Amino acid sequence: MKRLLFPALAGALLAMSGAAFADTPVQAVTDLNVRAGPGPQYPVVGVLAAGQSATLNGCIEGSKWCTIAEAGGKGWVYSDYVTGDFGGSRVVVTRRPADAGIAVVAPPTDDVYTTDTYTGAIVSNDDAIESIGRPPAEVGTYVTEHRVDPVYLDGEVVTGATLPDTVELREIPDYRYRYVYVNNQPALVDPGTRRIVYVIR
Known part of the structure; x- marks a missing residue:
């Protein structure tokens, strides 16, 4: 799949609090949205x-949202889907050791940031599934033309x-x-398992 780089965001990252920590190289385990702020409302x-x-x-204390930087810019990702090398083992960032040395960053002070908009939670799964690949063009057109109110999870x-x-x-x-539109992102879902099989971007 073609790598997609994200544009720079002025002011998207906040200054780290406390002592200086080393930045940590991480990798995405799946195609992962990069957002303008720490939450699906961004x-x-x-x-x-x-x-x-x-x-x-760095990451917000008590949250799974973390700031990243890449050659294409800066933004926020949900850390259930990024891994890093901690103590010689590749570990999902949310399961990192307590002494991993990840900086704590403050949440934004803008009017968009909130943790009260969620109506439930998306469940991440350790057993990966293959994407179904790009759906037929008429499917994408139907989903776009029949947009529904998003659910925020x-x-x-x-x-x-x-x-x-x-x-x-x-x-x-047919x-x-x-x-469904989840977190303002259209996705295709297997009705039997309720697992997302394709994210429409």
Whole structure:
């Protein structure tokens, strides 16, 4: 898959608090949205492709949102889907050791930042699934032309993640998968497993 670089965002990253920490190289385990701020309510400014590297600058205390920098710019990612080398082992950032030395960054003070907009949570899965590949053009057109109100869930929209039963899945004529707008991102979902099989970008 083509690597997608994300543009620079002025002021997207906040100064680290406390002592200086070393930046940590990380890699995306799946195609991952890069957002303008720490939460699904912020716009997507790019994609960190599966296997693509970036530099982790820090994470909000008690949150899974972390700031990264890459040659194409800076932004925020959900750390369930990035790994780093901690103590000689590659570990998902949210499962890093307590003494990993990741800097703590303060959350934004803008009006967009909130943790009260979620109606549930996206469940990340350790067992990866293959994306179905690009769907037929008419499927993408249907989803775009029949946009529905987004559901905001704690987490990020990635292939393989599971949606809670409370999220209504919409039918697509003559197509096996359903669709939904989660965190303002359209995605195709297997109605049997409720797992995301493709993220429409």
